Every structure is written in structure tokens, then in C-alpha cells.
Amino acid sequence: MTACPTNATIRAMIWLRTLVSLVFWAALAGLVQWVSGSAAGWITLALGLCATLIWRSWQLARVSHWAHHPHEAPPASVGPWDDVLAPLYRHVRAQSRDLAEAHASMQGMLAAAQALPDGVVTLDADFQIDWCNRVAREHLGLRLPADRGHNLRNLLRSPEFIAYADQQEWPEPILLRLKVDNQERLLVAQLTTYARNQRLLITRDVTQLEKLETTRRDFVANVSHELRTPLTVLAGFLETLREMPEAALTAAQREQYLALMHEQAQRMQAIVADLLTLSTLESSPSAPPQAIALASLIDTARQQAEALSGGNHAFSWDIDDGLRILGAELELSSAISNLMTNAVRYTPAGGRIAVGWRRTEDGGARYSVTDSGIGISEQDLPRLTERFYRVDRGRSRASGGTGLGLAITKHVAMRHDAELEIASEQGKGSTFALYFPPERVVG
Numbered sequence: 001m002t003a004c005p006t007n008a009t010i011r012a013m014i015w016l017r018t019l020v021s022l023v024f025w026a027a028l029a030g031l032v033q034w035v036s037g038s039a040a041g042w043i044t045l046a047l048g049l050c051a052t053l054i055w056r057s058w059q060l061a062r063v064s065h066w067a068h069h070p071h072e073a074p075p076a077s078v079g080p081w082d083d084v085l086a087p088l089y090r091h092v093r094a095q096s097r098d099l100a101e102a103h104a105s106m107q108g109m110l111a112a113a114q115a116l117p118d119g120v121v122t123l124d125a126d127f128q129i130d131w132c133n134r135v136a137r138e139h140l141g142l143r144l145p146a147d148r149g150h151n152l153r154n155l156l157r158s159p160e161f162i163a164y165a166d167q168q169e170w171p172e173p174i175l176l177r178l179k180v181d182n183q184e185r186l187l188v189a190q191l192t193t194y195a196r197n198q199r200l201l202i203t204r205d206v207t208q209l210e211k212l213e214t215t216r217r218d219f220v221a222n223v224s225h226e227l228r229t230p231l232t233v234l235a236g237f238l239e240t241l242r243e244m245p246e247a248a249l250t251a252a253q254r255e256q257y258l259a260l261m262h263e264q265a266q267r268m269q270a271i272v273a274d275l276l277t278l279s280t281l282e283s284s285p286s287a288p289p290q291a292i293a294l295a296s297l298i299d300t301a302r303q304q305a306e307a308l309s310g311g312n313h314a315f316s317w318d319i320d321d322g323l324r325i326l327g328a329e330l331e332l333s334s335a336i337s338n339l340m341t342n343a344v345r346y347t348p349a350g351g352r353i354a355v356g357w358r359r360t361e362d363g364g365a366r367y368s369v370t371d372s373g374i375g376i377s378e379q380d381l382p383r384l385t386e387r388f389y390r391v392d393r394g395r396s397r398a399s400g401g402t403g404l405g406l407a408i409t410k411h412v413a414m415r416h417d418a419e420l421e422i423a424s425e426q427g428k429g430s431t432f433a434l435y436f437p438p439e440r441v442v443g
Contacts (some may be wrong), residue, residue, distance in 0.1 A: 119203035222388035230264035274404035289326035312349035338405035347373035363438035
């Protein structure tokens with residue numbers, strides 16, 4: 001890049017051009033005076049100086065205009081300014097390119113900060129907000145540009161954060177529980193310094209992680225509880241049989257004890273089998289889909305449900321024998337059986353159970369089980385598919401359920417792009433349905 005001329009160089013060039021002009025006009029005036037021998041020489045000198053002044057003023061006006069619009073091309077033929085404007089223009093263009101590159105780099109960094117999955121807030125030394133990304137606005141409820149310049153400690157109104165921010169150093173993050181837009185969030189917040197005593201706040205939403213951890217703890221506790229009950233019964237009977245003299249028990253009593261022990265062992269087997277099924281559904285990839293005649297699976301589940309009912313319920317069937325879907329037979333069989341046996345278990349004797357398998361108007365297919373059973377309260381509906389969740393624990397155990405059937409059914413639905421639909425009203429019965437989208441229907 002050509003260096004810009006210095007002020008001294010510019011002044012020297014202007015004075016040199018001016019001196020040359022004066023010498024030229026003085027020589028011309030002297031020549032005219034010598035030839036004519038009159039005052040014409042002085043007139044010529046005066047006119048020349050005036051013309052030079054006007055010309056220089058016009059050139060200076062053009063230079064002044066360019067100085068106010070440096071991104072335009074510099075004017076040509078401006079006398080002593082020609083040698084000045086060219087390097088100046090090159091310098092301005094180079095500065096413009098540098099500024100454009102810096103602006104593009106800044107925009108790229110801002111775009112990258114906006115794309116971060118964590119919240120980022122830049123603050124000054126007094127915790128006044130300078131900028132924040134989209135995620136930080138969601139986490140903290142900030143509004144830009146309205147909140148720019150406001151103190152973050154006043155906006156959050158969290159005693160924990162204020163105490164944390166007032167520290168001299170922030171070696172560890174802090175957990176904040178905030179309610180933003182009627183939604184409670186658990187955030188990990190970390191403060192740090194950068195540049196000239198500026199502050200940077202980084203936030204990460206761990207609400208879902210907390211829910212997963214709570215689910216894990218509840219799952220372990222529920223499994224332990226569900227297995228402990230039959231194990232306690234089984235161990236109690238075994239201890240009784242071992243300690244009591246053989247003659248103290250009649251054959252009928254011994255047979256009764258053995259039957260109860262067998263029942264509890266079967267219950268533990270059912271829980272373990274359902275746990276293994278659920279684990280397989282969660283961890284293994286889906287099997288290659290095949291065209292499955294769901295009517296055949298429904299017929300198998302029908303025999304199981306009627307045997308479980310023992311003639312205590314009135315069944316009705318509306319089945320399309322030719323309707324098939326793409327899926328995994330064992331998984332679908334488990335889901336169909338779970339919905340049907342649940343209807344039997346939670347419908348009192350004399351109740352009605354209607355099973356349907358029909359094409360829907362949009363080209364999909366829907367398997368539904370409607371009962372006239374005890375129904376489910378509205379507040380319990382969202383939690384029905386949680387593992388081991390029971391509306392009435394005593395009744396559920398008495399009916400023989402493991403508390404995992406609907407959780408399994410939900411996972412089967414997800415693996416088949418289906419939706420598990422639940423509608424119920426306490427005391428009036430329930431409807432559980434699996435809706436399969438048109439792309440899953442083959443016949």
C-alpha cells in the first residue's frame with residue numbers, strides 16, 4: 001500500500017506550485033511590459049493572478065467535495081492536489097475494505113453466538129446489559145433493545161443470583177430456579193470476566209435433565225417397591241414352611257401356601273419380563289417393518305382377554321380383517337394385548353368392552369378399546385404412561401397389572417409413528433386407541 005503524504009509534503013507541494021505560477025505570470029507580465037512599454041504588463045499580471053486564484057479555488061472546491069464523500073472516485077486535474085488525492089483514495093479504499101471485513105467478522109461472531117444452545121449475556125462492570133442472544137432471552141425473560149443498559153440484578157430479582165453476582169470471583173456455576181412466562185426453568189449460570197473488566201453470563205437449561213434424574217430415581221424406587229412386596233410374601237411363606245413342623249400344616253394349607261408363593265413368583269416374573277421388554281424398546285433399533293394383519297393379533301389378544309374376564313364382561317368387536325399395517329409383529333401384539341387386558345382389569349363385572357380396528361377418513365388406521373369401567377380423573381391422564389404410575393395402587397395390584405403396560409404401549413406407538421390416544425371420565429369409562437398414519441397402512 002502506498003503511504004499517505006504527510007502534511008509537510010502537502011504544504012511544500014502547494015507552495016511550490018504557487019511559486020511556479022507566480023514566477024510564470026511575473027515573467028509574462030515583464031515580457032508584455034518590455035514589448036509594449038506601457039501598463040499592459042501589470043494588467044496581465046493582475047489578470048493572471050486572478051485567473052490563478054479562481055482556478056485554485058475551483059480545484060479546492062472539488063477537493064473539498066471529495067473530502068466529504070471519500071468513497072467516490074477522486075476528482076482529476078486538480079493541480080497540486082493530484083499527487084495528494086490518489087494515495088489518499090487508495091488509503092480510504094483499503095480502510096473501507098478493512099472495516100467491511102471487520103464488520104463481516106463481527107456479524108459472523110454474533111450469528112455464532114445466536115446459534116449457541118446456551119444463553120449468553122454480555123454485561124459491563126456494573127452488570128448493565130449490553131447484548132444477549134436468543135436463548136438467553138428465553139432463559140431469563142430479557143427483551144432487547146428495551147432492557148439494554150438495565151442492571152441484570154434488578155431484572156432477575158433472584159436473591160441467589162444477586163448473592164452470587166456480588167462475589168469477587170465466580171469459580172463455580174450456580175443453580176437458579178426461575179419462572180419465566182409462567183414456565184419454571186432450572187438453569188446453570190456461570191459468570192466470568194473478559195476484555196476490560198466486562199462480564200459474561202452463560203446459562204444452560206437443565207430442566208429436562210432434572211426431570212430425567214427424578215424419573216430415574218422414581219424408577220429405581222418403584223422397581224424396588226414393586227419387587228419387594230412379592231419377595232416379602234414369598235420369603236414369609238418360605239420361612240413359615242421351614243420353621244413349622246411338617247405335622248403342623250395340613251395338606252390343604254401347604255397347597256394353599258405353595259399356590260400363593262407361585263402367584264408371587266409369577267408376579268415377579270411378569271415385572272421382570274415387562275422391564276426387559278421396555279428396555280429392549282428403548283435401546284434396540286426398530287426391526288425392518290413387515291405387513292402385519294392386525295386382525296390376527298387382535299384375535300389372539302381376544303382369547304386372552306376373554307379368558308381373563310371369565311365371562312364377566314360383554315365384548316363387542318368391529319374388526320376389518322383385510323386392514324394391514326407396516327410394523328413389528330411382537331411389538332404390536334404386546335401393545336394390543338396391553339390395552340385389551342387393561343380394559344378387563346379395570347372394568348367391573350357386568351361391564352361392556354368394545355374393540356375396533358378400522359380405517360380412518362384420512363387414510364390411516366385406528367385400533368381402539370372402549371370400556372365402561374371405573375374411568376380416570378383428569379389430573380391423572382397426563383401421567384398414565386409413566387412407568388409404575390398407578391391411579392389406585394391397591395386396586396392395580398389386586399387386578400394383577402405390573403404398572404408397565406401403558407409405558408410399553410407408548411414406546412411401541414412411537415416406534416411405529418403412531419399416536420396413543422387416551423380419553424376417559426371418572427366413573428364413565430375410558431377409550432384407549434392407537435392411531436397409525438396413512439404411510440403405515442398397506443391394505
